[in-house]
Amino acid sequence: MASADTAEPVRPDEIKAIPVRHPGRWVAAAIVIFLGVALGKSIATNARFQWGVVRHYFFTGQILHGALVTLELTVLAMAIGIVLGVLLAVMRLSPNPLLSSASWLYIWFFRGTPVLVQILFWFNISALYPRLSLGIPFGPQFAHFSANTLIRTFVAGVLALGLNEGAYMAEIVRAGIISVEEGQTEAAQSLGMTRLQTMWRIVLPQAMRVIIPPTGNETISMLKTTSLVSVIALTPPELLGAVQNIYDRTYQVIPLLLVASIWYLILTTVLTTGQFYLERYFGRGATRELPATPLQRLRRGLFSFQHASGEVRGASGEGR
Amino acid sequence: MSAPMVKAEGVHKRFGRLEVLKGISLEVQPGEVMCILGPSGSGKTTFIRCINHLEKIDAGRLWVDGELVGYRQAGDKLYELRDAEVCRERSQIGMVFQRFNLFGHMTALENVIEAPIRVKKTPKDAAVRAGKELLRRVGLEQKLDTYPSQLSGGQQQRVAIARALAMNPKLMLFDEPTSALDPELVGEVLDVMKALASDFGMTMVVVTHEIGFAREAGDTAVFMDDGVVVETGKPREVFANPRHERTKAFLSKVL
Numbered sequence: 349m350a351s352a353d354t355a356e357p358v359r360p361d362e363i364k365a366i367p368v369r370h371p372g373r374w375v376a377a378a379i380v381i382f383l384g385v386a387l388g389k390s391i392a393t394n395a396r397f398q399w400g401v402v403r404h405y406f407f408t409g410q411i412l413h414g415a416l417v418t419l420e421l422t423v424l425a426m427a428i429g430i431v432l433g434v435l436l437a438v439m440r441l442s443p444n445p446l447l448s449s450a451s452w453l454y455i456w457f458f459r460g461t462p463v464l465v466q467i468l469f470w471f472n473i474s475a476l477y478p479r480l481s482l483g484i485p486f487g488p489q490f491a492h493f494s495a496n497t498l499i500r501t502f503v504a505g506v507l508a509l510g511l512n513e514g515a516y517m518a519e520i521v522r523a524g525i526i527s528v529e530e531g532q533t534e535a536a537q538s539l540g541m542t543r544l545q546t547m548w549r550i551v552l553p554q555a556m557r558v559i560i561p562p563t564g565n566e567t568i569s570m571l572k573t574t575s576l577v578s579v580i581a582l583t584p585p586e587l588l589g590a591v592q593n594i595y596d597r598t599y600q601v602i603p604l605l606l607v608a609s610i611w612y613l614i615l616t617t618v619l620t621t622g623q624f625y626l627e628r629y630f631g632r633g634a635t636r637e638l639p640a641t642p643l644q645r646l647r648r649g650l651f652s653f654q655h656a657s658g659e660v661r662g663a664s665g666e667g668r
Numbered sequence: 669m670s671a672p673m674v675k676a677e678g679v680h681k682r683f684g685r686l687e688v689l690k691g692i693s694l695e696v697q698p699g700e701v702m703c704i705l706g707p708s709g710s711g712k713t714t715f716i717r718c719i720n721h722l723e724k725i726d727a728g729r730l731w732v733d734g735e736l737v738g739y740r741q742a743g744d745k746l747y748e749l750r751d752a753e754v755c756r757e758r759s760q761i762g763m764v765f766q767r768f769n770l771f772g773h774m775t776a777l778e779n780v781i782e783a784p785i786r787v788k789k790t791p792k793d794a795a796v797r798a799g800k801e802l803l804r805r806v807g808l809e810q811k812l813d814t815y816p817s818q819l820s821g822g823q824q825q826r827v828a829i830a831r832a833l834a835m836n837p838k839l840m841l842f843d844e845p846t847s848a849l850d851p852e853l854v855g856e857v858l859d860v861m862k863a864l865a866s867d868f869g870m871t872m873v874v875v876t877h878e879i880g881f882a883r884e885a886g887d888t889a890v891f892m893d894d895g896v897v898v899e900t901g902k903p904r905e906v907f908a909n910p911r912h913e914r915t916k917a918f919l920s921k922v923l
Contacts, residue, residue: 531765531769532769532771532772534722534765534769535763535765535769535771535828536771536783537722537755537758538720538722538758538761538762538763539758539759539782539783539787539835540755540756540759540760540783540787540835541755541783541787542751542752542755545786545787549782549786550771553773554771554772554773630773
């Protein structure tokens with residue numbers, strides 16, 4: 349109560365201190381800038397990069413089609429992988445010992461052998477089951493592909509990549525499922541929801557928050573793993589196969605590998621963006637405030653720039 | 669006298685070699701509010717989890733509204749119920765948990781309408797109307813579109829009560845509904861529970877440490893210790909003149 353007596357509390361002066369100097373940071377920055385400039389100069393001036401050739405081939409039909417095939421392989425293989433992964437994860441957590449060991453065995457086998465070997469295996473499946481060489485292994489739903497040797501390599505590639513991915517996705521999905529609190533299942537059961545409803549409506553949506561980041565990782569990894577399919581000479585070829593076809597003719601190996609690399613980088617960037625928005629969607633309810641989208645951050649940045657005080661509050665309500 | 673809503677006869681439950689329930693026999697009449705008290709580890713929570721078959725009992729019999737819980741009896745043989753039948757039994761019993769267990773990815777309203785839509789196949793607009801009304805009754809009409817993580821503990825527990833009520837249960841089980849709450853939030857949840865008992869005549873089995881609630885809203889107080897029912901009676905009598913040493917010892921600690 350002493351403060352009530354004093355007429356006016358005296359506000360102390362704002363602190364104006366000399367900031368700590370960080371000479372180490374300046375040295376480190378100088379080294380990084382030097383290395384960056386050296387690299388940049390070399391990339392710009394070393395004629396053997398043949399940037400002209402890169403530019404010439406970058407948008408040619410063969411390359412664009414190769415990128416498209418790469419995307420198709422990625423999407424289809426991941427689709428198979430995710431569906432299979434959910435199935436295997438649920439089997440693995442099943443109280444039925446036969447189901448859980450079958451899942452264990454599958455994961456053990458497909459994670460235990462190199463994916464390149466699996467690709468070659470599927471490509472040569474006709475040697476194992478000649479009867480299937482006429483058509484497509486799994487039933488009539490693929491029948492419209494049949495007898496077409498060109499697409500058979502594509503299907504072999506998709507199957508090899510997808511079945512392999514299923515084993516990895518199974519572990520990711522399992523981790524997601526067991527990350528959801530037991531109480532969620534109990535609450536759903538106490539309301540009379542069946543096991544399937546509980547899994548589908550309550551557990552999996554919340555597991556997604558844990559499942560999405562590593563799945564994004566897997567998708568990006570898959571995008572590049574599709575280049576392994578070039579060993580079974582896909583026609584029409586995927587991205588790496590497409591540039592190989594060209595440089596086998598022209599011997600411009602380096603610039604064409606650059607073309608492929610830049611396209612892989614572009615596609616990866618697109619996928620990373622997609623992952624951000626997916627994570628944001630499934631993060632609803634888990635965090636009090638969703639992370640801002642780049643657009644929101646930009647808008648907020650501009651806004652706070654106008655009002656130098658920067659007292660703009662987060663756009664928490666947006667995007668719901 | 670009407671048939672009891674819950675009837676337990678010599679209910680036993682083991683976890684591995686640990687016997688948690690050692691023969692529980694009791695009856696809860698329709699409209700009755702039974703409060704179960706006792707030290708932690710006495711088996712109170714396990715017992716009410718048995719009532720909606722979240723735990724399987726090892727011996728004895730348990731009926732809810734005349735139906736055997738989890739089993740079907742034909743002659744002297746017991747058959748385990750199929751998943752769908754267990755679900756049907758459970759859908760008539762509401763349960764409120766100590767840790768709320770609201771569905772984290774759903775708003776308050778979505779939490780409340782989920783089971784009516786999926787389990788009872790109520791049309792969505794009817795479920796939404798009923799859900800809004802229930803949330804209004806627990807004082808949360810302002811929070812329909814709020815996610816659980818943005819609600820206080822007391823608000824979450826009130827949503828959880830509305831969620832259980834949305835299935836029109838004939839029996840409500842409360843598992844220490846206020847134990848995870850900050851002291852100043854306990855009252856709002858207890859008020860909702862009291863209103864449920866007095867205004868709607870809901871049959872309730874409440875595991876609680878709230879002596880005040882048991883005295884005010886409870887019709888019966890049951891004191892459990894070490895897997896058995898030690899003492900049963902009117903709350904005022906049990907609290908004023910406990911007959912057993914163990915009840916006295918427990919009450920002297922919590923009162």
